[in-house]
Amino acid sequence: MISPSGSFRIFLASEPIDFRKGVDGLVAHVANHFELDPVDSAIYVFRSRRADRLKLLVWDGTGLVLTMKRLNGGRFGDDDESRVKRRVKRLMECRKAASGLEHLKRDDRERLEVLKDGARLIAIRNEHHADELAAALHEDMPCMAPATEMVWHAMRRSVREGWPGLRMPPLLLDGPPGIVGFPQMDVEPVRT
Incomplete structure (x- = not known):
């Protein structure tokens, strides 16, 4: 049995993805759209355009695991989608507020984006x-x-x-x- 170890967070993509994407495509999606590291302790959940399938991407400590679930004769409803979108919007607002940069203009925030992971410090050897x-x-x-x-x-x-x-x-x-x-x-x- 493969299962994630320790505690983990679950991230649900609010928009459907191209279900032809495999592990590498989903890793790129996580890095580019979620701006997260796919090998963190998290489970990333994606749904198909027809809303009848899910893909889960998770790092189990030794490698990435991709699983898929297909609903038999059913779909995830529009109600589910609107709830997910509302939750994502609230989370994004909280994330912006927690950054301490909300008072800045968008252009200024984008310029500071290069520092989001900190600055690399070096020692001056001689x-x-x-x-x-x-x-x-x-x-x-x-x-x-x-x-x-x-x-x-x-x-x-x-x-x-x-x-x-x-x-x-x-x-x-x-x-x-x-x-x-x-x-x-x-x-x-x-x-x-």
């Missing part, structure tokens, strides 16, 4: 590595030369000081490209 990173940064944004130079110096200092990460003073990027303000942040410790 000053030569800092030089290479700074050169690449400057090549991508030559109009920001004063800012990229500040980043370069900060990377080199972080390596020399043995800091685990990059320490940067605040930068004020104001005005047309190439105009960078460096706020004065000279702070002395308060002695009591």
Whole structure:
């Protein structure tokens, strides 16, 4: 018997799919339309256009399992479809609200989409590595030369000081490209 291990979630596609799709086609559908990883602890349920068949895609821990159910002489009704669509709409609204980005315009949210899985952090191994990173940064944004130079110096200092990460003073990027303000942040410790 093949069954998913542990706890799992069930995702139901609100629209019918092309039932000629096999495992690879459904995996692509999950990744592109649900924006989820098909090998997570989840069961993905798809229905045919005639609403008389279901396909279930599940990761069982060792591989993907695809099963199909055909109703004999019956169909999933329009009532079922409208309930699924209402539920999907509510879930999408909750997902948007939980993102904390609902106040942004759609274009701005789409631009931030590249960061949805986070940013890959790297360690700056040595000053030569800092030089290479700074050169690449400057090549991508030559109009920001004063800012990229500040980043370069900060990377080199972080390596020399043995800091685990990059320490940067605040930068004020104001005005047309190439105009960078460096706020004065000279702070002395308060002695009591």
